Amino acid sequence: MSVTAHQTEAHVRALHARRPRSRFLRFSMGFFVLLMAASWFFGDFDPADTFSSRRGANFERFAGEVRPYPLHDEPWDWSVAATWAGERLESGVSKEGSPGGLESAIGTLAISVLAIVIAALASLVFCWFAARNVAAPEPFAPSAAPPSRTRRWLWRGVVGITRLVLILLRSMPEYILAYLIMSMVGSPAWPAVLALAIHNTGILGRLNAETVENVDVKPLVALRGLGASRTRIAAVGIWPAILPRFLLYFFYRWETCVREATVLGILGLASLGWLIDEAQVAFKYDEMVFFILLGVLLVLGGDLVSAVCRRLVRRAS
Amino acid sequence: MIMPGTASGFRLEGVTVRFGELAALQDIDLAIAPGDAVALVGPSGAGKSTLLRLLNGMVRPSAGSVHVNGDVLAELSRAGLKRVRASIGFVHQDLSLIPNLRVIQNVLAGRLGRQGLLVSARSMLFPRRADAARAYEILERVGIPEKLYERTDSLSGGQQQRVALARALFQQPVALLADEPVSSVDPARARDTVELLTRVSREEGLTLVMSIHNLELARACFPRLVGLRQGRIVFDRSREEVGDDEFHALYDLEAAEMLADGA
Amino acid sequence: MEPSASPARPFPLRTRGAVLLALLVAGGWAFAYLDLSFGDLVPNEGGLDIAGRFFGRAFSPALTSEADFVPEGTPPLLVASLAALKTTIVYAAAAMSLSLLLGLFLGFFASTAWWAGDPVGGRTLLGRTLAPAIYGFTRVLIGFMRSVHEVLWAVLFLAAFGLTPLSAVFAIAIPYGGTLAKIFSEMIDEAPRGPALALRGAGASGIQVFFFGLVPRALPDMMAYAFYRFECALRSSAVLGFFGYETIGREIEQAFDGTNYGEVWTHLYVLMAVIVLFDWWSGQLRKRFVA
Numbered sequence: 001m002s003v004t005a006h007q008t009e010a011h012v013r014a015l016h017a018r019r020p021r022s023r024f025l026r027f028s029m030g031f032f033v034l035l036m037a038a039s040w041f042f043g044d045f046d047p048a049d050t051f052s053s054r055r056g057a058n059f060e061r062f063a064g065e066v067r068p069y070p071l072h073d074e075p076w077d078w079s080v081a082a083t084w085a086g087e088r089l090e091s092g093v094s095k096e097g098s099p100g101g102l103e104s105a106i107g108t109l110a111i112s113v114l115a116i117v118i119a120a121l122a123s124l125v126f127c128w129f130a131a132r133n134v135a136a137p138e139p140f141a142p143s144a145a146p147p148s149r150t151r152r153w154l155w156r157g158v159v160g161i162t163r164l165v166l167i168l169l170r171s172m173p174e175y176i177l178a179y180l181i182m183s184m185v186g187s188p189a190w191p192a193v194l195a196l197a198i199h200n201t202g203i204l205g206r207l208n209a210e211t212v213e214n215v216d217v218k219p220l221v222a223l224r225g226l227g228a229s230r231t232r233i234a235a236v237g238i239w240p241a242i243l244p245r246f247l248l249y250f251f252y253r254w255e256t257c258v259r260e261a262t263v264l265g266i267l268g269l270a271s272l273g274w275l276i277d278e279a280q281v282a283f284k285y286d287e288m289v290f291f292i293l294l295g296v297l298l299v300l301g302g303d304l305v306s307a308v309c310r311r312l313v314r315r316a317s
Numbered sequence: 318m319i320m321p322g323t324a325s326g327f328r329l330e331g332v333t334v335r336f337g338e339l340a341a342l343q344d345i346d347l348a349i350a351p352g353d354a355v356a357l358v359g360p361s362g363a364g365k366s367t368l369l370r371l372l373n374g375m376v377r378p379s380a381g382s383v384h385v386n387g388d389v390l391a392e393l394s395r396a397g398l399k400r401v402r403a404s405i406g407f408v409h410q411d412l413s414l415i416p417n418l419r420v421i422q423n424v425l426a427g428r429l430g431r432q433g434l435l436v437s438a439r440s441m442l443f444p445r446r447a448d449a450a451r452a453y454e455i456l457e458r459v460g461i462p463e464k465l466y467e468r469t470d471s472l473s474g475g476q477q478q479r480v481a482l483a484r485a486l487f488q489q490p491v492a493l494l495a496d497e498p499v500s501s502v503d504p505a506r507a508r509d510t511v512e513l514l515t516r517v518s519r520e521e522g523l524t525l526v527m528s529i530h531n532l533e534l535a536r537a538c539f540p541r542l543v544g545l546r547q548g549r550i551v552f553d554r555s556r557e558e559v560g561d562d563e564f565h566a567l568y569d570l571e572a573a574e575m576l577a578d579g580a
Numbered sequence: 581m582e583p584s585a586s587p588a589r590p591f592p593l594r595t596r597g598a599v600l601l602a603l604l605v606a607g608g609w610a611f612a613y614l615d616l617s618f619g620d621l622v623p624n625e626g627g628l629d630i631a632g633r634f635f636g637r638a639f640s641p642a643l644t645s646e647a648d649f650v651p652e653g654t655p656p657l658l659v660a661s662l663a664a665l666k667t668t669i670v671y672a673a674a675a676m677s678l679s680l681l682l683g684l685f686l687g688f689f690a691s692t693a694w695w696a697g698d699p700v701g702g703r704t705l706l707g708r709t710l711a712p713a714i715y716g717f718t719r720v721l722i723g724f725m726r727s728v729h730e731v732l733w734a735v736l737f738l739a740a741f742g743l744t745p746l747s748a749v750f751a752i753a754i755p756y757g758g759t760l761a762k763i764f765s766e767m768i769d770e771a772p773r774g775p776a777l778a779l780r781g782a783g784a785s786g787i788q789v790f791f792f793g794l795v796p797r798a799l800p801d802m803m804a805y806a807f808y809r810f811e812c813a814l815r816s817s818a819v820l821g822f823f824g825y826e827t828i829g830r831e832i833e834q835a836f837d838g839t840n841y842g843e844v845w846t847h848l849y850v851l852m853a854v855i856v857l858f859d860w861w862s863g864q865l866r867k868r869f870v871a
Contacts, residue, residue, distance in 0.1 A: 005450070012449045012465065019419070019466030028865055029803075032673075032810065036680075039673035042666070043745055050746040062740040110610035117607030171855040172848070173815040175731070175822065176832060180844075183836075184631040187620035243596055263731045270614070276735065285739055292732050299727040316595065375781045377700045398700070403783030413778035415796050426792055430783020434791075437784075441792055488782055 065285040108271040112257035115196030123204035129162040130209035140224040170202025188270040244317035251306040258302035326351040332381035341367040356535035357528040359545035365528035373405040403430030406485025408495040416470035427487035492524035642842030668827040672813035675752035683760025689718040691765035725758030771797040807862035
């Protein structure tokens with residue numbers, strides 16, 4: 001090897017040795033990869049049990065019972081199946097006092113809509129206090145005298161506390177929230193609505209606060225220079241600018257609300273999940289699967305509406 | 318068949334390119350000998366980018382034929398077209414680098430066309446010592462060897478331009494095409510970059526075709542200038558023959574002056 | 581944490597008013613349909629009693645078991661809580677490892693970029709026929725996977741196989757795999773095409789362009805999203821405790837049913853602490869690596 005080749009290699013090695021690397025990223029990656037690998041050793045996953053003949057038999061029985069009841073031991077007949085499906089939509093689980101499938105599906109939809117509207121409105125209250133550019137002693141001030149230390153700390157406290165509240169709101173799974181609220185609020189729909197609303201307020205509040213922080217400040221500085229108050233800047237300068245993003249997030253979260261609302265009925269609340277649970281408890285697996293599939297249609301429909309709305313928002317902005 | 322290390326010649330015969338209704342190029346005849354350095358000049362929208370993309374087979378002519386080193390591109394098999402593309406380096410206007418990769422990976426990506434999937438995956442993820450050394454040498458030629466392992470987006474605009482050139486050179490090309498490589502840098506830096514490109518092509522014996530907005534710069538650095546306007550060749554002269562008339566023909570300065578006088 | 585959009589132009593005043601009005605009308609319809617009243621929000625006497633006793637313990641979570649009768653050999657409260665937390669994390673991590681594999685595999689086929697073809701060469705016969713079919717099938721498959729909620733997958737698996745830890749993992753992995761595949765494929769398809777075309781022009785094949793021109797650009801976003809989903813998986817895993825699995829949800833349910841509200845808060849705080857940690861962690865990663 002020639003001298004220059006040696007030199008080149010030495011240079012390359014030296015550069016490689018001091019290449020910029022992020023310890024934080026590598027640690028995070030390593031940690032999660034290890035965690036995922038380790039989980040397979042620490043969990044009591046017993047494949048021998050999962051794939052045992054007992055479970056196989058269980059599954060065969062289940063597969064048989066998934067067929068609509070009138071067709072259990074009959075050859076498949078579409079008209080019979082359709083009649084049966086119509087009955088399920090009309091009268092729900094074959095049991096006294098059950099709400100119809102269609103009615104429950106619309107109820108699920110209503111729960112998701114009310115929850116996301118409440119969450120959106122609540123997040124519009126929170127987001128200003130969580131945004132560092134608005135919740136500041138002198139927001140967008142072009143050349144104000146430096147604010148006093150107390151006022152600086154006061155506003156920093158406001159931001160910190162709001163963010164903490166938002167993080168706590170979203171840390172709880174909707175299902176657990178609904179379970180806790182259920183015993184305190186008697187009505188069948190409020191716990192589901194509130195649980196979804198609380199969780200999504202935390203999420204939308206954070207997302208909207210980020211949008212507020214990323215807003216273009218030039219027009220706001222001008223407004224401030226004209227002597228506009230903080231509230232006025234928020235209403236006139238920021239709100240119109242964040243609205244498109246606000247709507248995009250609104251529809252994204254609404255999609256998940258539909259999904260979650262379906263499930264919350266399992267707790268005994270007024271949604272499709274109630275029918276699914278009733279059917280499961282009575283071992284009517286045909287009806288259970290039917291209502292799960294009805295939920296699939298509802299979710300897919302919601303996704304479609306949301307996608308269309310988001311496209312409209314993108315096009316309009 | 319193109320041999321690495323042999324400069325590549327280009328010939329366009331009666332080439333027209335239409336995008337839908339719009340004719341980007343009309344009835345172009347142009348021959349570029351191996352080892353030549355040619356500047357394409359003209360206003361934006363004249364068809365310079367389209368012409369360059371014809372030369373490395375990224376645009377198909379609607380009529381006429383494109384010859385690269387004796388091969389007619391339209392007659393080549395997929396593999397043949399791939400081989401031609403792999404032999405031609407291209408420096409894009411927007412550089413087309415991947416900003417969140419390291420410089421070495423962007424440079425190594427130049428050779429993908431000569432490698433299979435698995436070999437390229439290995440060398441992109443864990444560059445061989447020899448590859449790293451070659452990348453280093455090429456970066457040395459373009460003046461930024463110490464950036465080998467930096468993240469590409471941490472580099473300045475001018476440095477990123479050099480990375481794009483290094484990627485093209487790592488292809489071991491026989492020709493170098495450059496599409497407005499200096500449109501977004503300041504004049505002093507622009508001259509450096511164009512001189513770097515012409516010098517490197519000369520030293521390596523590469524054919525160089527560059528589109529360039531700035532007529533002065535083109536005249537200073539290239540022996541031959543081809544003027545394009547509205548999809549047609551307006552002139553094809555050596556630099557000594559390009560004067561004010563050609564300049565006017567491209568940019569229609571008289572019309573612009575008349576407008577200014579009337580105002 | 582959610583797929584982001586480019587900053588947008590503000591809406592005109594009329595549109596803004598209409599949007600707000602539409603929100604309120606939608607909310608009003610739902611309110612009326614559900615036959616709700618604000619009166620129902622005020623708990624009845626029993627509910628008030630529970631609420632009082634429950635929130636009364638918010639700042640004094642239990643440190644030892646509060647049950648009247650503690651069977652022999654029951655582990656201390658904090659040990660039980662942490663053990664349930666461990667199971668929660670283990671299920672979530674195992675499910676994420678599966679859903680990441682699923683998401684990467686299906687996300688490849690669910691993107692349009694891998695079969696987009698050459699700008700000049702057109703598509704091969706395979707690219708014209710088989711590839712769109714695979715693409716369409718994958719989109720339908722992931723649509724179905726994600727439109728059944730993980731809890732419903734768990735209910736299905738319970739009915740089909742009975743209670744086994746693996747079915748909890750699969751219940752989370754299936755919908756999460758579908759969601760990751762969808763988001764990954766969108767991120768790859770939305771990556772700038774310039775570098776990809778440049779590699780094409782240098783003779784790279786379609787697959788090479790996909791893996792070295794598009795994926796690297798989308799990778800930081802994909803990783804940040806995967807971290808966010810991990811946090812979601814923790815919540816899902818906790819909820820599965822309500823269906824018989826040994827995650828922290830089961831501890832919460834049992835303590836609440838036994839009216840041991842101090843214990844409920846202990847478990848809630850343990851769960852919240854981990855989720856807040858993960859939330860902060862993925863936020864930091866996003867802040868540093870996704871500009």
